Every structure is written in structure tokens, then in C-alpha cells.
Amino acid sequence: MQQTDVIQPLIQKPLFDPTYLNIEYVFNQINNFAGPFFNSILSDHTWVVIGIVSSCVSIFLIGIILFSLVRMREIQLHEKHEIDHEIKAALARDTETARTANPRWHYIQTLIESPNESDWRVSIIEADSMLEELLRKRGFEGDTMSELLEGAKGGGFATIQSAWDAHIVRNQIAHQGIEFPISQIEGRRVIKMYQNTFEELQAI
Numbered sequence: 001m002q003q004t005d006v007i008q009p010l011i012q013k014p015l016f017d018p019t020y021l022n023i024e025y026v027f028n029q030i031n032n033f034a035g036p037f038f039n040s041i042l043s044d045h046t047w048v049v050i051g052i053v054s055s056c057v058s059i060f061l062i063g064i065i066l067f068s069l070v071r072m073r074e075i076q077l078h079e080k081h082e083i084d085h086e087i088k089a090a091l092a093r094d095t096e097t098a099r100t101a102n103p104r105w106h107y108i109q110t111l112i113e114s115p116n117e118s119d120w121r122v123s124i125i126e127a128d129s130m131l132e133e134l135l136r137k138r139g140f141e142g143d144t145m146s147e148l149l150e151g152a153k154g155g156g157f158a159t160i161q162s163a164w165d166a167h168i169v170r171n172q173i174a175h176q177g178i179e180f181p182i183s184q185i186e187g188r189r190v191i192k193m194y195q196n197t198f199e200e201l202q203a204i
Contacts, residue, residue, distance in 0.1 A: 104130055105204045112184070112191045120187035121173050127194040128170040131163060134203050159200045162193040 085090045108130065111123035132145050140151040145167055153160045172180045198204045 054145050102204050105198065108191065108194075112187050115183075117182065118178075120182060120184055124166070124170050124173055124187060126195075127191055128167055130203075131167075131194060131197060134198070134201055138201065157197070157200055159193075159196040163197040164195040166190045166197075 104126070108126050109122050109128065111119040114120070114123075128145065132148060135148040135152055138152075140148050140155070142148040142151055149160055149164055149167065152163075169182075169186075173182065195204070
């Protein structure tokens with residue numbers, strides 16, 4: 001017998017014969033296995049439990065969110081309070097330093113920030129007097145403020161011209177009194193010119 005005669009019947013015979021397959025039995029077994037699982041999922045009790053668990057989880061998460069928002073707000077308020085406190089402390093230190101370093105200059109600044117026009121005039125006169133004393137202490141000689149400024153100008157100070165301009169305003173106030181009009185803005189400008197010279201002379 002040839003080998004092809006043996007192989008041919010095997011090829012012609014089907015590998016799977018559905019004649020003896022009971023489809024109803026297979027589906028019945030699947031139903032018996034999976035049925036209880038699907039029934040438990042689809043039951044009212046299961047969905048009630050799922051609803052209760054979901055509600056509890058949602059309430060818990062909402063509580064965490066609210067707590068986080070409250071804590072963030074508290075932290076922001078605390079940081080703002082700390083920053084405000086630091087700013088006030090820094091301003092207080094600066095004010096105290098200025099008052100301690102040169103109380104006369106602090107007094108001049110207080111006068112120029114006064115709401116009274118007479119105080120603005122006194123502020124300029126005081127600043128001019130303070131500059132005169134400072135120039136004499138630095139060794140400059142002269143019988144008048146103009147002579148002192150002239151000597152300081154020869155000393156190479158860059159802001160002496162500002163002091164000259166401020167001194168001119170001071171003389172107008174001293175000679176004309178209340179007839180010489182001056183605004184607070186102009187008074188601050190004059191005091192700023194004196195300040196430039198004081199800073200260059202390292203007096204403030």
C-alpha cells in the first residue's frame with residue numbers, strides 16, 4: 001500500500017464533527033456559571049450598596065476639598081499678615097534709623113510734610129542752617145553762606161549747585177516772608193536739593 005493511500009483518508013476526514021455537540025448544553029453550562037454573577041450585579045441590593053458606597057466616597061472627597069480650600073485660605077491670610085508685619089517693622093526701623101542718625105534732618109522732613117505753609121518755610125530755613133553748620137565743620141571758611149558755598153564748589157562737590165539754588169529760595173523766604181508764595185511741592189523740591197548735598201557730604 002502506498003503512503004498516499006493512507007494519508008488521503010485522513011485529510012478527507014473532518015477535524016471537528018459538530019454532529020455530537022450539544023449547543024443547548026454548552027449554553028446552559030455558561031448560564032449556570034455566569035448567571036449568578038450577572039444576577040448579583042443587576043440586583044437592587046447591589047445597586048443600593050454601590051450607591052451608598054459612592055455617596056460616602058463623594059462626601060469624603062468633598063470634605064477633603066473643602067478642608068484644603070480652608071487651609072489654603074488660612075495660609076494665605078497668615079502669609080499676608082506676616083508680610084504686612086515685616087513691612088511695618090521695616091518702615092519702623094527705617095524711621096527710627098533716620099531719627100537716630102540725624103534727628104535734625106528728621107525734624108526738617110517732618111516740617112516739609114506738615115499741612116501748614118509756615119512749616120514749609122521753616123523747613124527750608126532749617127535745612128539751609130544745617131548745611132551752613134556742616135560746611136563749617138568740614139573746614140570751609142566764609143562769613144556768609146555764599147562764601148561757604150563758593151569754597152565748597154572749589155572742593156569739587158557735584159551737588160553744590162543744587163545747594164546754591166536752594167539757598168536762593170531760602171533767601172527769598174527770609175527777605176520777603178509770607179509775601180513770597182511757596183507750595184508744598186516746591187518746598188519738597190527745595191528740600192530734595194539740600195538732601196542731595198547732605199548725601200554727598202555723607203551727613204545723612
